[in-house]
Amino acid sequence: MKKKLLSFLAIICSLCVMCGCATEQKDYTEESAAQAADSISVGFSQVGAESDWRSANTDSMKSSLTKENGFDLIFMDGQQKQTKQITAIRSFIQQGVDYIVLAPVCETGWDSVLDEAYEANIPVIIVDRMIQINNDNRYSCFVGSDFYLEGRKACEWLNQYATAYDIAKEDIHIVDIQGTIGSTAQIGRTKGLVESAKKYGWDIREKTSGDFTQAKGREVMAQMLRQYNNINVVYCENDNEALGAIEAIEAAGKHAGSNLKNGDILVLSFDGINETAINYALEGTIACIVECNPLHGPRVRTIIDSLERGENPDKIEYVDETLYSSVNVIKSVTVDGAKYDVTLLTQDVIDSREY
Numbered sequence: 001m002k003k004k005l006l007s008f009l010a011i012i013c014s015l016c017v018m019c020g021c022a023t024e025q026k027d028y029t030e031e032s033a034a035q036a037a038d039s040i041s042v043g044f045s046q047v048g049a050e051s052d053w054r055s056a057n058t059d060s061m062k063s064s065l066t067k068e069n070g071f072d073l074i075f076m077d078g079q080q081k082q083t084k085q086i087t088a089i090r091s092f093i094q095q096g097v098d099y100i101v102l103a104p105v106c107e108t109g110w111d112s113v114l115d116e117a118y119e120a121n122i123p124v125i126i127v128d129r130m131i132q133i134n135n136d137n138r139y140s141c142f143v144g145s146d147f148y149l150e151g152r153k154a155c156e157w158l159n160q161y162a163t164a165y166d167i168a169k170e171d172i173h174i175v176d177i178q179g180t181i182g183s184t185a186q187i188g189r190t191k192g193l194v195e196s197a198k199k200y201g202w203d204i205r206e207k208t209s210g211d212f213t214q215a216k217g218r219e220v221m222a223q224m225l226r227q228y229n230n231i232n233v234v235y236c237e238n239d240n241e242a243l244g245a246i247e248a249i250e251a252a253g254k255h256a257g258s259n260l261k262n263g264d265i266l267v268l269s270f271d272g273i274n275e276t277a278i279n280y281a282l283e284g285t286i287a288c289i290v291e292c293n294p295l296h297g298p299r300v301r302t303i304i305d306s307l308e309r310g311e312n313p314d315k316i317e318y319v320d321e322t323l324y325s326s327v328n329v330i331k332s333v334t335v336d337g338a339k340y341d342v343t344l345l346t347q348d349v350i351d352s353r354e355y
Helices: 002-018 023-038 052-064 082-095 111-119 147-164 184-200 214-227 239-251 275-283 297-308 347-352
Strands: 040-046 071-077 099-102 124-128 141-144 173-178 203-209 233-236 266-271 288-291 316-318 323-325 332-335 338-344
Touching (some): 040 052, 040 082, 052 071, 071 082, 099 297, 147 184, 203 214, 214 239, 239 266, 275 323
Parallel strands (some): 040 071, 124 141, 323 338
16 A cells, blocks of 8 residues: 555656656655655544543544654544444555554444455454454454443442442342443443342342433433332443433432432442543542543554564453542452452542543
8 A cells, every 4th residue: 555655656746847846846745755655554433422432532543643653544433333334444445554443333243344354454453342253363452441340340339338338238229321232331331230230139220221422311311210219329331321310310309429328319430531520520429430541542553563563462452440439438349359449539630630
């Protein structure tokens, strides 16, 4: 692809000379051709822009894969549709990019198009959400979060909270506002809740998708509040859904907080990107947020640099993440013998974060 581009620009240079173009223009064109030949072309198919997390993830990719860093980034927004993402990948293949980066809307349905990328000898890097395909050699590696672990962390925090405040297991009544059904984040976070509820004897009243959006989160929470009169925990699978749920809770004349014995509805959330959500966690309106790190750009850049050197990066690279809460009685949670600290949320902590 680079060789073809260089040849094409060389032809343009020659035509400029034949047409009597200035020497300065000729030098500039040759320099541009050399820069284009040296750059690494990357096609990035993003899910969409459904949440603050997604926007932060896109910004991280764009700020890392820049021309100054030696990249030519082609960005395409999938608008939450797998068909659009598949079309984008085929467009990248036709353009002969050097690498494809895919943030998939769902886990399945990628076999054919990734077979095409493999046949074209274009390495594929999966970010954020995992995929399920027949041949895992069709992608080079995955960069993202362990969503199942995230869900279990949130539930271990809830279990410790209930223990600390002497709340019986049969008095925990949960509704789950799920993410986009079929996405890795939804699958992992839902699984973490379902298994933990069974383990600790909690009651899950309902599981309904909020599509990771504030509007849908508000809509489904309002419906569930009308249907059930004993909800006291809402497990929101991202911050935007949590904001919508809080709006519905307040509109129903109820209060989001951590005092269940006083009638509060305890809100658990994921991501830690949205400024309003973080401030809600600071004041206790959201009891706990499990961080989901969106800064994948630098990791993807490092992986591409590694592949360019002929190295084999790890197949799966999980990002480091913490938990945020202003409830200071829970210092850490333990999952499968591993301890994860809970960061006591203060304004100084918020001001020191990268996003």
